[in-house]
Amino acid sequence: MTFKRSLTIEICGSSGDRSLAAGEILIRTLSDIGYHVISFDAYPAEIRGFGKTVAHMRVGREFMLSLSSKVDILVSLNDRYAIEQLKNLNDEGVVIFDNRPRDITYEVLQQNEDETDKHHLGPGVYKDEEGWKEITSEQVSIAGHLGPGMYLYGVPLYQLSQKTTNESRSRNIVVLGSVAALFNIPKNEFINNLTAKLGKKDKSVDSVVAAFEEGYNYVRENVVKLDPYNFERLSVDRKGYKLMDGNKAVAQGAIDAGCKLYAGYPITPATKIMEVLFAELPKRGGVVVQTEDEISAIGHVTGAGFAGVRAMTATSGPGFCLMTEFIGYNVMSENPVVIVDSQRGGPATGLPTKTEQSDLNHALFGGNGDTPRIVVAPTSVKECYQWTAEAFYLAEKYQMPVIILIDLFLSLSVRNVELDPLPDYKKGSNKVPSQEDMKLYLRQKMTDDGVSPRALPGQENGYQVVSGLEQNEYGTPVYDEYSHTAMTQKRFRKIQTALDNDVPLPERIGHKGRVKLGVISWGSTAGAVADAVDSVLKEGKSVAMLKLIVINPLKEKEIQTFLDDCEKVLVPELNYQGQFANWLAIHFQKKFFRYNKVATRPITHDEIEAEINRLLKE
Amino acid sequence: MLKKSLKYVIIGDGHAGNSAAETLRKGNPGSEIVIISSKPTHYFDHSLLATFLLDKKDITSLYVYPYTWYKENNIRLRLNQTITKVIPDKHELILAHNERVYYDRLLIASGAKPKLPESLSRYKNLLTVFTDAVDAMKLRERLGTFKHVTMVGGDCIGLHLAGAMLKLGKSVTFVLNEYNFWPLEFDETVKSKLIGCLKKKHIEVVADDMTTEIVRDGTGLNVMTKNGKIIKTDLAFLTSGMVPNIDFLDGSGIDVQTGILVDEYMHTSAQDIWAAGECATVYYPELKDYRQTTGEINAKALGNISARNMLDEKKVVSLAEPGKITIEGEDFITYGWKGFSIDI
Numbered sequence: 001m002t003f004k005r006s007l008t009i010e011i012c013g014s015s016g017d018r019s020l021a022a023g024e025i026l027i028r029t030l031s032d033i034g035y036h037v038i039s040f041d042a043y044p045a046e047i048r049g050f051g052k053t054v055a056h057m058r059v060g061r062e063f064m065l066s067l068s069s070k071v072d073i074l075v076s077l078n079d080r081y082a083i084e085q086l087k088n089l090n091d092e093g094v095v096i097f098d099n100r101p102r103d104i105t106y107e108v109l110q111q112n113e114d115e116t117d118k119h120h121l122g123p124g125v126y127k128d129e130e131g132w133k134e135i136t137s138e139q140v141s142i143a144g145h146l147g148p149g150m151y152l153y154g155v156p157l158y159q160l161s162q163k164t165t166n167e168s169r170s171r172n173i174v175v176l177g178s179v180a181a182l183f184n185i186p187k188n189e190f191i192n193n194l195t196a197k198l199g200k201k202d203k204s205v206d207s208v209v210a211a212f213e214e215g216y217n218y219v220r221e222n223v224v225k226l227d228p229y230n231f232e233r234l235s236v237d238r239k240g241y242k243l244m245d246g247n248k249a250v251a252q253g254a255i256d257a258g259c260k261l262y263a264g265y266p267i268t269p270a271t272k273i274m275e276v277l278f279a280e281l282p283k284r285g286g287v288v289v290q291t292e293d294e295i296s297a298i299g300h301v302t303g304a305g306f307a308g309v310r311a312m313t314a315t316s317g318p319g320f321c322l323m324t325e326f327i328g329y330n331v332m333s334e335n336p337v338v339i340v341d342s343q344r345g346g347p348a349t350g351l352p353t354k355t356e357q358s359d360l361n362h363a364l365f366g367g368n369g370d371t372p373r374i375v376v377a378p379t380s381v382k383e384c385y386q387w388t389a390e391a392f393y394l395a396e397k398y399q400m401p402v403i404i405l406i407d408l409f410l411s412l413s414v415r416n417v418e419l420d421p422l423p424d425y426k427k428g429s430n431k432v433p434s435q436e437d438m439k440l441y442l443r444q445k446m447t448d449d450g451v452s453p454r455a456l457p458g459q460e461n462g463y464q465v466v467s468g469l470e471q472n473e474y475g476t477p478v479y480d481e482y483s484h485t486a487m488t489q490k491r492f493r494k495i496q497t498a499l500d501n502d503v504p505l506p507e508r509i510g511h512k513g514r515v516k517l518g519v520i521s522w523g524s525t526a527g528a529v530a531d532a533v534d535s536v537l538k539e540g541k542s543v544a545m546l547k548l549i550v551i552n553p554l555k556e557k558e559i560q561t562f563l564d565d566c567e568k569v570l571v572p573e574l575n576y577q578g579q580f581a582n583w584l585a586i587h588f589q590k591k592f593f594r595y596n597k598v599a600t601r602p603i604t605h606d607e608i609e610a611e612i613n614r615l616l617k618e
Numbered sequence: 619m620l621k622k623s624l625k626y627v628i629i630g631d632g633h634a635g636n637s638a639a640e641t642l643r644k645g646n647p648g649s650e651i652v653i654i655s656s657k658p659t660h661y662f663d664h665s666l667l668a669t670f671l672l673d674k675k676d677i678t679s680l681y682v683y684p685y686t687w688y689k690e691n692n693i694r695l696r697l698n699q700t701i702t703k704v705i706p707d708k709h710e711l712i713l714a715h716n717e718r719v720y721y722d723r724l725l726i727a728s729g730a731k732p733k734l735p736e737s738l739s740r741y742k743n744l745l746t747v748f749t750d751a752v753d754a755m756k757l758r759e760r761l762g763t764f765k766h767v768t769m770v771g772g773d774c775i776g777l778h779l780a781g782a783m784l785k786l787g788k789s790v791t792f793v794l795n796e797y798n799f800w801p802l803e804f805d806e807t808v809k810s811k812l813i814g815c816l817k818k819k820h821i822e823v824v825a826d827d828m829t830t831e832i833v834r835d836g837t838g839l840n841v842m843t844k845n846g847k848i849i850k851t852d853l854a855f856l857t858s859g860m861v862p863n864i865d866f867l868d869g870s871g872i873d874v875q876t877g878i879l880v881d882e883y884m885h886t887s888a889q890d891i892w893a894a895g896e897c898a899t900v901y902y903p904e905l906k907d908y909r910q911t912t913g914e915i916n917a918k919a920l921g922n923i924s925a926r927n928m929l930d931e932k933k934v935v936s937l938a939e940p941g942k943i944t945i946e947g948e949d950f951i952t953y954g955w956k957g958f959s960i961d962i
């Protein structure tokens with residue numbers, strides 16, 4: 001790859017053009033030849049699945065954690081949609097398009113009921129609610145919409161697809177061949193991934209490989225390459241790397257941490273966690289239950305936790321709201337549960353297919369009464385794995401709910417990651433009662449660290465009463481001032497113990513000591529901050545970053561030291577209110593410069609870089 | 619009065635097309651201007667092609683404007699897109715990728731392509747062309763693979779290229795037939811002077827003969843002539859002059875002879891269509907006759923005059939000043955080329 005740190009590629013089509021499948025093969029191949037990749041595809045908003053689909057990937061020589069705002073290479077499988085993507089293309093970006101598309105007839109049509117259907121149509125006269133409208137061939141052909149510095153390459157995708165597979169649906173494969181030839185991506189890796197994806201070994205696979213070869217040869221024989229972009233093989237070994245998205249990493253973390261029960265109700269963007277576990281848990285003696293709703297899901301997990309089984313549920317904002325009552329119940333009954341909330345645009349049903357970080361308030365405060373809970377927010381796919389496993393350990397050890405906050409971007413973005421094996425001690429963390437404890441078993445025994453020994457159901461003499469009512473050490477419901485105060489303190493003491501023993505120091509990146517600007521970030525946005533800080537550090541700027549994964553409890557002393565070091569502090573996040581900045585403001589006396597967006601897409605590293613530079617200049 | 623919202627479309631991103639676009643933009647700031655070119659490269663200076671072979675400069679060093687110029691002048695540039703048809707009645711162009719482009723006023727400035735003599739058409743694949751930036755780029759990549767080149771026919775492109783070949787230490791043979799050294803002012807005196815100059819430069823000249831056959835010989839070629847000469851060579855360049863690039867006008871109803879026939883206002887026989895540059899056969903009132911034009915000076919001047927007429931001015935074409943080509947210190951007159959020296 002010539003030049004920059006990374007390149008961003010988009011394959012844009014209409015659903016049915018199979019642009020996402022092409023994107024998947026492309027990132028696999030680029031990963032195989034040594035590149036770091038992050039993909040984040042855009043689906044049509046409608047569940048019915050009409051409309052624009054964009055496979056979007058950032059590919060770099062160096063490790064990256066976020067997306068770029070600008071695209072360098074745009075592959076069009078549907079010009080009408082791809083034209084909309086041109087606004088993000090760099091001034092010297094590349095466009096690949098079908099230069100011999102199916103004959104387009106000029107149509108006179110009443111617009112279909114479905115708004116999005118008009119995107120399937122070629123030029124013609126259409127009627128919609130506002131009356132008759134003409135769509136010209138110039139409006140729907142991407143060739144006339146490029147900026148003057150862009151490179152346009154035409155490949156007869158439709159013709160070559162018909163020639164090799166007798167159908168037009170292999171245009172996505174033909175174009176992969178062209179991409180391989182144009183950017184010098186080794187052909188064999190591509191073909192391996194292509195055949196692996198198709199799975200079967202029959203004639204249809206041969207014809208698809210032929211479609212790839214046609215696209216490849218066409219470019220080699222007919223296209224004059226003028227752009228500077230190339231992806232030659234890198235001499236690094238990424239054999240131990242796996243391609244996975246955040247959802248898969250969460251599921252893998254749960255499996256490796258010994259989760260034996262998963263209960264959930266499908267919801268975008270968390271559904272895939274359940275899908276992976278459906279396939280994997282039963283093989284390992286576990287159970288997956290698709291419940292009738294989210295209340296039932298967390299009910300199952302609560303029951304399993306009580307029975308001493310590591311259990312988890314995953315959901316998104318609307319489902320997480322329904323689980324609120326059970327969060328309190330598990331706080332009160334001191335029961336371990338792991339809840340994953342993959343945030344999407346809210347409130348209410350909100351924006352099911354768009355990312356946001358706006359459930360933080362709910363994760364921190366949701367529920368009645370004083371309800372301590374641990375909240376963790378992984379910032380990368382790798383951390384989704386590590387911190388899911390960690391969440392089981394913490395929930396079991398401190399007998400309370402642990403909430404893992406991820407978001408749609410982390411859930412669905414695919415990266416190549418190398419997962420470190422989990423240390424053994426993380427696999428069993430229940431405070432097992434001693435023989436002494438079992439002589440007169442107290443489920444809520446007062447202890448210095450707040451954690452009571454926990455007997456599991458069926459254990460001899462471990463008889464216990466569990467409810468959502470306030471209780472004394474026996475677990476018997478009580479309503480007096482002394483017990484409520486002591487028990488509330490005990491529950492909060494566990495949080496302090498967790499903080500002292502199990503919450504790692506926040507990671508500081510960049511300059512040590514005093515800096516002009518510090519950035520504190522959380523969740524997936526921290527990835528964009530890390531990439532941005534890395535760039536500005538290379539320019540010699542006085543900047544540092546503090547990355548928090550454990551959002552509650554906070555390592556106050558270390559955060560305070562960081563704040564004291566910074567002249568200004570920036571807190572970027574994907575919500576309107578600045579929920580994380582507000583959380584920090586409760587704990588620290590400092591002016592926080594906020595950078596809040598509800599942009600329906602992740603914040604990119606270049607946006608943060610611009611904000612850092614703006615604040616440094618001010 | 620001229621409508622502000624007119625859409626001007628220009629076929630061709632060469633000297634004629636760009637000079638017209640610039641004039642149109644100045645004359646009608648609110649109009650839409652689109653340049654369409656079948657080449658992937660930007661508007662470049664042909665006179666730099668030979669020296670491009672001598673160094674390692676980027677292809678952008680040949681470009682006349684940075685691409686930002688088009689942005690600043692609000693000119694839409696459509697590169698690497700070929701027009702296959704013009705439909706004057708509908709004011710429509712058809713592009714190879716099936717798109718139809720509407721115009722209010724059209725300028726055809728599609729230039730010229732190498733002339734392939736009928737007798738050599740069978741050997742097309744064995745002949746190398748050197749007419750644009752891509753040809754130069756490809757040739758530069760192959761420089762290490764050949765030692766001897768043969769110019770099949772005599773034209774100024776061959777001369778231009780010969781200068782660079784000599785500088786690169788290659789030996790050069792010209793096979794000249796009765797064709798004039800396009801586009802030089804040519805007669806017997808000029809011819810013998812020219813051959814003398816070429817020989818002084820150690821260029822082999824096979825005069826009053828013509829190439830009849832080209833065959834592969836190992837990695838090289840044998841160029842055979844009518845008089846029975848066999849020239850062993852590594853590369854054979856097609857340098858037999860240029861012909862207007864106007865195939866896409868077949869069936870359009872626009873009058874053409876060698877090139878597109880235009881009157882003294884550069885207007886073609888079709889309404890709202892003008893033509894300029896090497897594709898045009900222009901009526902010069904000074905000559906009271908038509909003349910095929912070539913060269914940078916002509917192309918720029920004709921592009922400008924066409925544009926002024928497309929802006930509803932009434933501008934009559936006039937002959938451009940001749941240029942000169944220098945070989946071994948001797949000058950040769952051309953009627954349109956800016957001129958160059960092969961004594962590089």
Ligand SMILES: Cc1cc2nc3c(=O)[nH]c(=O)nc-3n(C[C@H](O)[C@H](O)[C@H](O)COP(=O)(O)OP(=O)(O)OC[C@H]3O[C@@H](n4cnc5c(N)ncnc54)[C@H](O)[C@@H]3O)c2cc1C
Pocket residue numbers: 629630631632633634635654655656657664665667699700701702727728729730748749750775778863866894895896897912913914915917954955956957958
């Ligand atoms: C090697 C070489 C060296 C030269 N050196 C000199 C010199 O030193 N001095 C001098 O004065 N002259 C020189 N010339 C000649 C000069 O460059 C030409 O006369 C001049 O470029 C003609 O300009 P034009 O605008 O008419 O055509 P061109 O510059 O050839 O431009 C034609 C344009 O039309 C486009 N086009 C053609 N067909 C289509 C189609 N179907 N669809 C879309 N686009 C189309 C092409 O892509 C191109 O952009 C040289 C020529 C060559 C080849």
